[in-house]
Amino acid sequence: MPELPEVETTRRGLLPLAAGRHIKQVVIRDPRLRWPVPATLPARVRGHRIETLTRRGKYLLFDLDDASSLIVHLGMSGSLRAVRAAEPPAAHEAFDLCLDSGWCLRMRDPRRFGALLWAADARAHPLLAHLGPEPLGGALAGDLLYEASRRRTVAVRDFLIDSHVIAGIGNIYANEALFTAGIDPRRAAGRIGRTRYRRLSYAVIRVLEDAIAQGGTTLRDFAGGDGRPGHFQMALRVYGRAGEPCPGCGAPVMRQTLSGRSCFFCRHCQR
C-alpha cells in the first residue's frame, strides 16, 4: 500500500504526537509480521523517550534517547494511526506503541507484510544500510540515475522501483513519473540517455512532492497518522487507468504486466 508519500504523510501526522514522548509500553497483539516481532522488543524500549520520527525510504524510524530506533515498515497493507489508549482494537491491528500522553500509535496490517524491529543503529541495519539515495532533499540528480543504469537491461520501471538504486519509489509513482517524463516504462534502463534521466529525476521529485502535498494516495483504505485519507488518486494520470484516455493525447492508456506487476502507460506519449 504505502510508498514514500504515504509513509511521509504518516510521519508528518504522527511526529507532533510522538516527539518528546516516552514509550509507556509496546503491546504486541500479533507478532506474525514479515519478520516476527522480537519478544524482547517491548521491554527493550519501554520507558525510553522518542527524540524524533524520521523516514528512510519507506521505513519509519522512531529514534530513541539512547540512539537506538524502532523500525516500522508498512509493507503492502499497513497503516499507523493514533488512537486513544481506551480504543478497543479491531481486526488486524498487530501492535500499539503506547505513549505517556495517553495516545497509542496503532498498526493495522491485514496482509502482515509490515515490520516492527529494533536496532541499536538503524542506519546500519541490514535492511537499511544498502538503500539507494533519498529522492527528495536534493540527493537525486539525473546524472545519478544515468550512471547507475549503465549496462542495466531491466525495464526502467523495474529499475526505478529497486530500492537499492533509489529509495521509496513504488509501482504507482514509478508509472506516474515515467508518464510525466515521456519514457516508455518497458525500455531497458541502460538504453536511456543522460538528458532523459535528468527529465525523469525532475518528474520523480515533482510527482512525489505533489503526492505528499495531497496527503498521499488512497486506493483502498490508506489513512495518514491523523486517520484521514489522501487524495492523490484523483491526480493519478495513468496508474490504474487502463482504457481511459491519456491526458496527453487521448489515446487509451495501456496496461501490461511487467515482472509480474502492472504497468500503465501511453504508447504515443511515452517512448
Next chain:
DNA sequence: CATAGCACCTGAGGGC
C-alpha cells in the same frame, strides 16, 4: 554481480 521467479499473506471486486 545482474536477473528472473518465488515466496510471504489477506481482502476486495468481478463474473457466474
Next chain:
DNA sequence: TGCCCTCAGGTGCTAT
C-alpha cells in the same frame, strides 16, 4: 448470496 478467480501500493531470498 456464495463460490471462484484475479489482483493488490513491498521486498527479501534463491537459483541461474
